[in-house]
Amino acid sequence: MVHALVTGGAGFIGSHLAGALLERGHEVTILDNLDPYYDVTIKERNLETLESISATTDGELTVIKGSILNEKALGTAMRGADIVYHHAAKAGVGPSVDNPQEYTDVNVQGTLKVLDMARRFPREIRVVNASSSSVYGPADYTPIDEEHPTRPLSPYALTKLTTEHYCRLYTELHNVPTVNLRYFTVYGPRMRTGMAIPDFTARAVDDDATFTCLGDGFQSRDFTYVDDVVQANLAILETDMADGETINIGSGGNVTVAELIEYVQESLFVDKEIEYLPAREGGSRHTHADYEKARRLLGYRPRTNIWKGVDEFVDWYLENIEWYHPLALKEAV
Numbered sequence: 001m002v003h004a005l006v007t008g009g010a011g012f013i014g015s016h017l018a019g020a021l022l023e024r025g026h027e028v029t030i031l032d033n034l035d036p037y038y039d040v041t042i043k044e045r046n047l048e049t050l051e052s053i054s055a056t057t058d059g060e061l062t063v064i065k066g067s068i069l070n071e072k073a074l075g076t077a078m079r080g081a082d083i084v085y086h087h088a089a090k091a092g093v094g095p096s097v098d099n100p101q102e103y104t105d106v107n108v109q110g111t112l113k114v115l116d117m118a119r120r121f122p123r124e125i126r127v128v129n130a131s132s133s134s135v136y137g138p139a140d141y142t143p144i145d146e147e148h149p150t151r152p153l154s155p156y157a158l159t160k161l162t163t164e165h166y167c168r169l170y171t172e173l174h175n176v177p178t179v180n181l182r183y184f185t186v187y188g189p190r191m192r193t194g195m196a197i198p199d200f201t202a203r204a205v206d207d208d209a210t211f212t213c214l215g216d217g218f219q220s221r222d223f224t225y226v227d228d229v230v231q232a233n234l235a236i237l238e239t240d241m242a243d244g245e246t247i248n249i250g251s252g253g254n255v256t257v258a259e260l261i262e263y264v265q266e267s268l269f270v271d272k273e274i275e276y277l278p279a280r281e282g283g284s285r286h287t288h289a290d291y292e293k294a295r296r297l298l299g300y301r302p303r304t305n306i307w308k309g310v311d312e313f314v315d316w317y318l319e320n321i322e323w324y325h326p327l328a329l330k331e332a333v
């Protein structure tokens with residue numbers, strides 16, 4: 001059994017990871033300030049889901065509502081932990097373009113506080129840092145391996161790259177074992193709204209909503225199902241081979257946004273006209289992961305391809321339409 005601190009554990013990926021840890025009987029502490037940058041209802045529901053998992057498993061859950069920037073809350077949350085899965089962040093490329101300071105404060109300063117707190121405990125605490133494929137910027141070649149140059153195109157991407165370097169430094173200077181996982185566009189049930197898949201689903205479900213696409217539709221993404229990301233995080237518990245490493249976590253496939261829209265529309269039996277709007281600033285045109293390193297070090301193999309994953313998401317969406325749909329529709333751009 002391990003004791004894991006999941007920062008950002010009320011959020012999308014963090015809550016899926018926390019649930020999987022609880023199901024395996026581990027002790028989980030969550031530190032999350034329920035940041036209202038997207039609707040907190042989703043995070044409150046995530047916490048309710050975790051409470052019910054912990055009630056029916058051997059896993060033990062402690063939830064601390066507080067910020068990683070608050071040393072007292074962070075120190076309390078980290079006490080007794082063997083590993084920190086650091087997921088708390090301002091996520092999302094678009095808003096970071098207008099709010100670089102806020103992103104830097106939470107993502108860079110916050111990660112530094114997490115690393116420094118881990119260093120201060122006498123017991124060894126591993127830190128797994130949720131980084132992002134956005135650190136690569138424009139792809140010189142695909143699939144992208146970890147040797148690809150990094151040229152962040154947004155403040156968000158730059159904050160993530162900076163956190164990776166801090167992790168490396170804390171390993172080299174202070175022997176804090178760290179692992180950077182570079183996630184490629186993660187999706188799945190309970191995901192935060194304002195992202196492509198919930199956005200397109202909301203537009204398809206709502207009779208009055210029109211269909212818009214940011215960009216020309218030919219931009220492509222390696223969409224990674226959340227369970228595969230969880231699998232990679234769990235695998236870290238089984239080996240120390242990943243310590244000190246930066247590792248891509250993707251699906252290894254890639255689809256264009258136009259293909260995704262077509263699939264979502266077909267799944268929901270609609271055929272709406274698509275209006276193409278200018279692309280968001282700060283995004284890469286194509287992302288496509290080479291996950292060979294994850295396979296080698298973590299035995300990682302993505303199990304859910306995009307179409308199966310979208311089916312899972314749409315099924316979940318329809319089951320939760322009453323509360324999730326209004327939120328997804330509100331955020332649809």
Ligand code: NAD
Nearest residue numbers: 008011012013032033034035067068088089130132183186
């Ligand atoms: P999310 O927004 O759902 O989760 C982040 C959580 O962090 C939220 O619950 C939020 O309340 C919390 N948080 C924010 N500021 C905090 C603070 N100061 N103190 C404590 N908690 C704070 O986002 P997500 O999609 O689950 O992403 C999780 C992590 O994975 C983030 O670090 C993100 O950058 C990274 N990531 C996500 C994706 C993706 O596609 N979703 C891709 C690459 C990397």
